[in-house]
Amino acid sequence: MNLGMEWLAIGIAQRTLLARVSPGSVRRQLTGKHYPSAPPPDGRRVRLGVVQLEGRLYARLSDYIEQVCQLTRRAVEDGAQLVIFPEDTGSYPLAGLIPGIERLTSGGKGKPPSEAVREGSAPVLFLFRILAPAASQAHHVAFSTLARSCGAYILAGSTLTLDSARRVYKEVRLYGPDGALLVTQRKTHLFPTEALWGMSHDEVINVIQTPVGVLASPICMDHTYFEPVRIAWLQGAEIIIDPAADAARYEFWAQRRGVWSRVQESPAYGVHALMVGHILGNEFGGRSGVYAPLALSPNGDGVLAQAATGDAEEVFCATVDLEALRAYRRERAPDFNVALYRKYTPQAYMQARAARQNGRRVVA
Amino acid sequence: MEPRWQLDGTSLAQRIVDLVRPAVSEGAELVALPALLGWGIAGSRLGLPLEAPYGLEALGALELSQPDVGRALRRASEEATDVYCQAAQALGVWLVGGSMPQVSEGDRLYNAAPVVDLGGKVKGWQRQTHLSRVERTWGLSRGEDLSVIETPAGRLGLLLREDVYYPEVGRFLCLLGANVLVHQGSWHTSGQVLIHNNCGENQSLSIGQAEWMSRLWREVQANQVFGLESVLVGGGYRGRATVHAPLEMTSGRDGVLAQAGSDNMDEVLLTELDLQALQAVVDYYPIYDMLNEDMYQRYFPALYERVRE
Numbered sequence: 001m002n003l004g005m006e007w008l009a010i011g012i013a014q015r016t017l018l019a020r021v022s023p024g025s026v027r028r029q030l031t032g033k034h035y036p037s038a039p040p041p042d043g044r045r046v047r048l049g050v051v052q053l054e055g056r057l058y059a060r061l062s063d064y065i066e067q068v069c070q071l072t073r074r075a076v077e078d079g080a081q082l083v084i085f086p087e088d089t090g091s092y093p094l095a096g097l098i099p100g101i102e103r104l105t106s107g108g109k110g111k112p113p114s115e116a117v118r119e120g121s122a123p124v125l126f127l128f129r130i131l132a133p134a135a136s137q138a139h140h141v142a143f144s145t146l147a148r149s150c151g152a153y154i155l156a157g158s159t160l161t162l163d164s165a166r167r168v169y170k171e172v173r174l175y176g177p178d179g180a181l182l183v184t185q186r187k188t189h190l191f192p193t194e195a196l197w198g199m200s201h202d203e204v205i206n207v208i209q210t211p212v213g214v215l216a217s218p219i220c221m222d223h224t225y226f227e228p229v230r231i232a233w234l235q236g237a238e239i240i241i242d243p244a245a246d247a248a249r250y251e252f253w254a255q256r257r258g259v260w261s262r263v264q265e266s267p268a269y270g271v272h273a274l275m276v277g278h279i280l281g282n283e284f285g286g287r288s289g290v291y292a293p294l295a296l297s298p299n300g301d302g303v304l305a306q307a308a309t310g311d312a313e314e315v316f317c318a319t320v321d322l323e324a325l326r327a328y329r330r331e332r333a334p335d336f337n338v339a340l341y342r343k344y345t346p347q348a349y350m351q352a353r354a355a356r357q358n359g360r361r362v363v364a
Numbered sequence: 365m366e367p368r369w370q371l372d373g374t375s376l377a378q379r380i381v382d383l384v385r386p387a388v389s390e391g392a393e394l395v396a397l398p399a400l401l402g403w404g405i406a407g408s409r410l411g412l413p414l415e416a417p418y419g420l421e422a423l424g425a426l427e428l429s430q431p432d433v434g435r436a437l438r439r440a441s442e443e444a445t446d447v448y449c450q451a452a453q454a455l456g457v458w459l460v461g462g463s464m465p466q467v468s469e470g471d472r473l474y475n476a477a478p479v480v481d482l483g484g485k486v487k488g489w490q491r492q493t494h495l496s497r498v499e500r501t502w503g504l505s506r507g508e509d510l511s512v513i514e515t516p517a518g519r520l521g522l523l524l525r526e527d528v529y530y531p532e533v534g535r536f537l538c539l540l541g542a543n544v545l546v547h548q549g550s551w552h553t554s555g556q557v558l559i560h561n562n563c564g565e566n567q568s569l570s571i572g573q574a575e576w577m578s579r580l581w582r583e584v585q586a587n588q589v590f591g592l593e594s595v596l597v598g599g600g601y602r603g604r605a606t607v608h609a610p611l612e613m614t615s616g617r618d619g620v621l622a623q624a625g626s627d628n629m630d631e632v633l634l635t636e637l638d639l640q641a642l643q644a645v646v647d648y649y650p651i652y653d654m655l656n657e658d659m660y661q662r663y664f665p666a667l668y669e670r671v672r673e
Contacts, residue, residue, distance in 0.1 A: 188656050189656055190654055191654075201656060202659075203659035205663070225586070226535065227535075227660050231659075231667060234668065234671050251611075251617060253617055253619060254611055254617070257582075257585040261582040261585070264578040264582065265529070294574050300574060301570070301574040334529075334530070335496075336668050337530070338665055338668045338669055340507075340509075340510070340533075340536075344532075344539075344540075345664045348535075349539055349657045351541075352539040352540070352541075355541065360647065360650075361652045361653070363643050364640050
């Protein structure tokens, strides 16, 4: 297919999918239900609701809406003022709306979809471009309505967005208790497979001051790197959220390499909300958690709360003490060596790039 | 290794030789000594009683910025350097000397560590680049350069004490080519047991695990290099020397290649660093490929400066 034909096909498919996710039908489905009300924030302590979402393909949008609605209600019934969903909440599950998605992701070569997706032979970017407008719209209307209905802040995990050049990004969205979209965050560090698919990354870390704390939400792979979290922290972030979807079985130690480590370096509360389950043969695993600097955790292990399992859908809540964090940060204010950073930024990064051999980092 | 205020360099050199020789006879090519070891000589130079509690705290009361104190520390620094050079030559091994005072031309005082080759020649230095609040009150200055030092065991980057809590340092060192980070730590602890357990799925971290994971373990995972953590024990200090590696290289997938059996006795850990295996990990999961330099340049270092203001 040449480029023009491809974009024509994408355009037609986009419009077909969009017709299946009309905002009116989403709102109608969510109207008339009983919703718990989130307690108003007091600025000192915040109750976080963490959704460990089972990822599965939804062929019917109404089933998806019902699921995220139930999970939100469970969190708010337990007092959550800020509800957090994982990465890909508004993308992978909604790929089920594409007719024949399993066949399409096999790459037309009879491979299992999981293998074709992992090795990059599946037309993932093509499918994401088709899916993005519909997924983005459904995700927005659903979570905006849920936030308003519960009077809660909702970090709605990520969906897919396209820019004017049709590049594809993962984008997290935060909704306020009036349903307003408060801030978005695009992924700034791609997982190698995402890079292989041709996805794009952004270069901005957004931080927002809210009555439930100063929030930032770099996404999944971003937390492998200290830099995006440091950028958020230097801008005042108090709750650093990691919406994640790891295509791997849960491993205790591997998971500690992410936001748990980051909040030890940049003292803040950390929230890890993970997707679990199987989508197109790919296993997602992880044990969601709420973390803190060691000194602010009752057991000294940096863990305030965590899911009971690493492979099942769960909702749990934890209360974080913002006043305690602020006092800790005043007492333990870091003494940055700015002269050192000035000397090596960006020079050290450039030197590392220049030292690569055939594009490969050499450590041996 | 247990710290003591030393009467002279000869006794410190002998302690190092006695402790390290068995490891050398088993093939060790590089030995990393713990933090502050070289300050021991300064104690007698400054008139501290041998039984005084060991550490910079004791020196802190002496107003390190005074000229006579500065002269004494300069002599102690020269003597400690000689100790490490003599020990390395006697043992025929590369040494990462435990940190010691270093006084600059402008009479600024640093905590610094040398790397000495097996011929007894200093191949490089690293000054501590980040100071705790209390270290600042003792008159210490912070280093503003980073060195990567080539040795037979790998390209070393040294993190001294507080530096390990600042991920910038480990990142810069690894970007500059380090494939082995050496952290010299020293912790006064309340006596908690620092045990390394191989955590199962439902096991939680002990306090000790969480502490060492929040230090060099974290740096090693983030930069995909080896990590050697040497520690002081005894005299109010506790800790377990540990050799770290990326999770994928360790049998328990826990990132620990070896760890001392006790947290309060002299011990030398002996481990082989397989750089080819490290390369395989980096090739399989090349996290440096995804560094977002354009974004870092957009925020750094200006954001640090803005926060400081």
